[in-house]
Amino acid sequence: xxxxxxxxxxxxxxxxxxxxxxxxxxxxxxxxxxxxxxxxxxxxxxxxxxxxxxxxxxxxxxxxxxxxxxxxxxxxxxxxxxxxxxxxxxxxxxxxxxxxxxxxxxxxxxxxxxxxxxxxxxxxxxxxxxxxxxxxxxxxxxxxxxxxxxxxxxxxxxxxxxxxxxxxxxxxxxxxxxxxxxxxxxxxxxxxxxxxxxxxxxxxxxxxxxxxxxxxxxxxxxxxxxxxxxxxxxxxxxxxxxxxxxxxxxxxxxxxxxxxxxxxxxxxxxxxxxxxxxxxxxxxxxxxxxxxxxxxxxxxxxxxxxxxxxxxxxxxxxxxxxxxxxxxxxxxxxxxxxxxxxxxxxxxxxxxxxxxxxxxxxxxxxxxxxxxxxxxxxxxxxxxxxxxxxxxxxxxxxxxxxx
Amino acid sequence: xxxxxxxxxxxxxxxxxxxxxxxxxxxxxxxxxxxxxxxxxxxxxxxxxxxxxxxxxxxxxxxxxxxxxxxxxxxxxxxxxxxxxxxxxxxxxxxxxxxxxxxxxxxxxxxxxxxxxxxxxxxxxxxxxxxxxxxxxxxxxxxxxxxxxxxxxxxxxxxxxxxxxxxxxxxxxxxxxxxxxxxxxxxxxxxxxxxxxxxxxxxxxxxxxxxxxxxxxxxxxxxxxxxxxxxxxxxxxxxxxxxxxxxxxxxxxxxxxxxxxxxxxxxxxxxxxxxxxxxxxxxxxxxxxxxxxxxxxxxxxxxxxxxxxxxxxxxxxxxxxxxxxxxxxxxxxxxxxxxxxxxxxxxxxxxx
Numbered sequence: 001x002x003x004x005x006x007x008x009x010x011x012x013x014x015x016x017x018x019x020x021x022x023x024x025x026x027x028x029x030x031x032x033x034x035x036x037x038x039x040x041x042x043x044x045x046x047x048x049x050x051x052x053x054x055x056x057x058x059x060x061x062x063x064x065x066x067x068x069x070x071x072x073x074x075x076x077x078x079x080x081x082x083x084x085x086x087x088x089x090x091x092x093x094x095x096x097x098x099x100x101x102x103x104x105x106x107x108x109x110x111x112x113x114x115x116x117x118x119x120x121x122x123x124x125x126x127x128x129x130x131x132x133x134x135x136x137x138x139x140x141x142x143x144x145x146x147x148x149x150x151x152x153x154x155x156x157x158x159x160x161x162x163x164x165x166x167x168x169x170x171x172x173x174x175x176x177x178x179x180x181x182x183x184x185x186x187x188x189x190x191x192x193x194x195x196x197x198x199x200x201x202x203x204x205x206x207x208x209x210x211x212x213x214x215x216x217x218x219x220x221x222x223x224x225x226x227x228x229x230x231x232x233x234x235x236x237x238x239x240x241x242x243x244x245x246x247x248x249x250x251x252x253x254x255x256x257x258x259x260x261x262x263x264x265x266x267x268x269x270x271x272x273x274x275x276x277x278x279x280x281x282x283x284x285x286x287x288x289x290x291x292x293x294x295x296x297x298x299x300x301x302x303x304x305x306x307x308x309x310x311x312x313x314x315x316x317x318x319x320x321x322x323x324x325x326x327x328x329x330x331x332x333x334x335x336x337x338x339x340x341x342x343x344x345x346x347x348x349x350x351x352x353x354x355x356x357x358x359x360x361x362x363x364x365x366x367x368x369x370x371x372x373x374x375x376x377x378x379x380x381x382x383x384x385x386x387x388x389x390x391x392x393x394x395x396x397x398x399x400x401x402x403x
Numbered sequence: 404x405x406x407x408x409x410x411x412x413x414x415x416x417x418x419x420x421x422x423x424x425x426x427x428x429x430x431x432x433x434x435x436x437x438x439x440x441x442x443x444x445x446x447x448x449x450x451x452x453x454x455x456x457x458x459x460x461x462x463x464x465x466x467x468x469x470x471x472x473x474x475x476x477x478x479x480x481x482x483x484x485x486x487x488x489x490x491x492x493x494x495x496x497x498x499x500x501x502x503x504x505x506x507x508x509x510x511x512x513x514x515x516x517x518x519x520x521x522x523x524x525x526x527x528x529x530x531x532x533x534x535x536x537x538x539x540x541x542x543x544x545x546x547x548x549x550x551x552x553x554x555x556x557x558x559x560x561x562x563x564x565x566x567x568x569x570x571x572x573x574x575x576x577x578x579x580x581x582x583x584x585x586x587x588x589x590x591x592x593x594x595x596x597x598x599x600x601x602x603x604x605x606x607x608x609x610x611x612x613x614x615x616x617x618x619x620x621x622x623x624x625x626x627x628x629x630x631x632x633x634x635x636x637x638x639x640x641x642x643x644x645x646x647x648x649x650x651x652x653x654x655x656x657x658x659x660x661x662x663x664x665x666x667x668x669x670x671x672x673x674x675x676x677x678x679x680x681x682x683x684x685x686x687x688x689x690x691x692x693x694x695x696x697x698x699x700x701x702x703x704x705x706x707x708x709x710x711x712x713x714x715x716x717x718x719x720x721x722x723x724x725x726x727x728x729x730x731x732x733x734x735x736x737x738x739x740x741x742x743x744x745x746x747x748x749x750x751x752x753x754x755x
């Protein structure tokens with residue numbers, strides 16, 4: 001045996017040893033699905049976007065969650081257990097979200113609150129494997145199916161349902177043939193409801209033309225509007241965040257076009273009106289599953305009271321604050337039921353509790369007002385409010401509209 | 404042999420060795436012991452970070468072959484990672500191929516696409532080439548975002564848990580088992596790259612980098628060298644991409660943006676352009692910065708809550724600062740710093 005072959009042999013056997021070791025390796029035990037001791041805190045991992053691409057709406061959402069936790073801890077927690085929230089900014093970057101998630105799992109989190117479509121999709125299989133219930137502000141259809149996403153829970157109507165409601169409203173408002181242009185964010189979040197919208201038009205035989213356009217990252221949307229104009233569009237459904245949607249509103253006003261914007265939930269907020277200005281925003285339709293302060297729903301009273309005690313108000317913070325608050329509330333209700341059912345608190349027991357608990361009454365704030373999950377569906381709600389901007393105020397024109 | 408005046412060789416054979424001194428073997432043994440003991444000492448979280456680092460090492464080694472050794476600057480790293488990830492994920496999930504085979508095919512496909520996008524390198528140099536590779540990044544990302552059949556219209560591909568010839572990674576031991584798999588692959592990759600640079604092909608790469616006209620004059624086929632460099636480099640990067648796909652179990656385009664290309668360039672700048680060891684140091688350094696900053700901010704959150712609040716901004720600032728400091732103080736990176744430290748000790752008390 002010459003030196004070369006001997007060395008090669010040594011290398012191969014070393015590798016074989018490494019691979020063999022992998023079968024029995026030991027030190028790092030799994031941290032997944034940590035349980036909570038009798039009076040120990042309930043650990044919830046929160047993945048928030050405070051400074052990233054969606055930080056403008058992500059910040060009030062996160063503040064809402066933290067405020068809810070603060071208020072429930074002030075009342076002594078859930079059945080004597082305080083909630084320990086681990087909240088970190090991931091700046092809308094998927095790898096950072098994964099890193100944070102791993103950290104939360106190793107620190108014994110029993111539930112995870114996420115944020116965007118990107119991180120919800122990336123973590124979907126992981127939460128299923130680690131058996132940790134996961135909620136986020138992404139309302140994609142795929143997350144509602146327990147067969148595909150067993151540990152994801154969606155509190156609000158999906159983007160597809162919002163799209164269906166929007167199309168129904170347009171068909172009624174137009175009263176005849178109308179052209180609809182869909183302006184969407186160029187991402188999985190943006191395209192999520194497009195195909196389902198097209199299907200809805202055909203299925204229901206709505207007398208609508210339907211064409212989708214990805215929104216370019218240009219300073220104005222005049223180019224896109226001229227495309228919509230040549231389509232003959234009278235209605236523009238926007239699946240994007242507030243600032244670009246507000247730009248569309250401004251451009252419509254500047255170009256003196258006869259078009260009505262119908263915003264799905266991520267541009268349906270006070271920020272849209274503020275950015276566009278009262279004049280440009282006037283008359284446009286906002287499909288929002290979460291009621292703003294201006295709708296005066298009972299469920300928002302507790303939120304407003306909390307904020308008033310801190311010297312602010314819901315009108316000031318905007319509806320995404322309420323969105324975060326109520327999302328955390330649903331998770332807390334699940335945890336409360338799981339604790340009541342006895343046994344140790346684990347991700348699995350929270351999942352079972354969320355699926356079996358009675359409908360959560362959100363006091364008219366979310367969807368049709370009630371959120372209910374089942375073992376065969378994690379679609380919490382199908383209804384949504386429809387609002388119209390009147391003199392800079394979101395005015396309710398229909399509550400709990402379902403497709 | 405190593406003496407106080409430097410390393411001297413008495414035969415060609417001795418000079419050709421990968422390692423020259425006993426100290427090098429000792430350090431290798433220490434490093435091996437450290438790497439082998441990691442899973443027994445680290446928790447799941449840190450082991451997960453170790454795994455991300457191992458994958459990043461493969462990608463950085465690949466990029467360094469192209470940028471550091473052949474002198475062809477590339478901003479297309481993210482795109483090539485995407486090619487590897489999407490190819491392997493689709494072949495194993497929808498094609499039903501065994502994972503090792505689909506990873507191997509992904510490597511070849513990425514090498515092929517890399518070579519294709521390397522063609523402009525025959526005419527372009529420096530900044531112009533950088534822009535051409537930027538185009539490749541954007542084109543590849545456009546394709547994976549728009550060709551909906553790649554993701555069955557979902558926008559992302561789900562990858563099932565790694566299974567090799569009936570052996571499947573278990574949930575409880577996920578990070579540990581992946582660590583062994585990745586450690587073995589990364590070790591092989593680093594060894595292969597290290598040796599590649601000692602072959603005629605590797606020397607041709609370096610000749611092209613140092614002076615392409617002179618290289619052509621002494622008989623190096625420029626066309627072949629450049630295209631091969633793109634292919635070899637992309638092959639490694641494709642491997643990193645494919646492993647990312649199987650390790651993270653979800654393939655989404657958001658993981659392969661231009662940021663990632665820049666991040667990898669930062670790794671080889673910080674580690675050392677034109678050094679395989681440097682790629683390893685750089686990958687470890689750049690991947691650890693954000694994690695360590697998070698730890699520090701957490702420890703100091705009571706004293707300085709602003710650290711936690713502004714963490715992403717601080718991460719960006721530190722990242723930028725690290726690159727500027729390295730470019731100013733030691734453009735040849737961590738590898739060169741390490742060499743200087745060794746020389747200082749070896750020649751002490753003399754200066755050189």
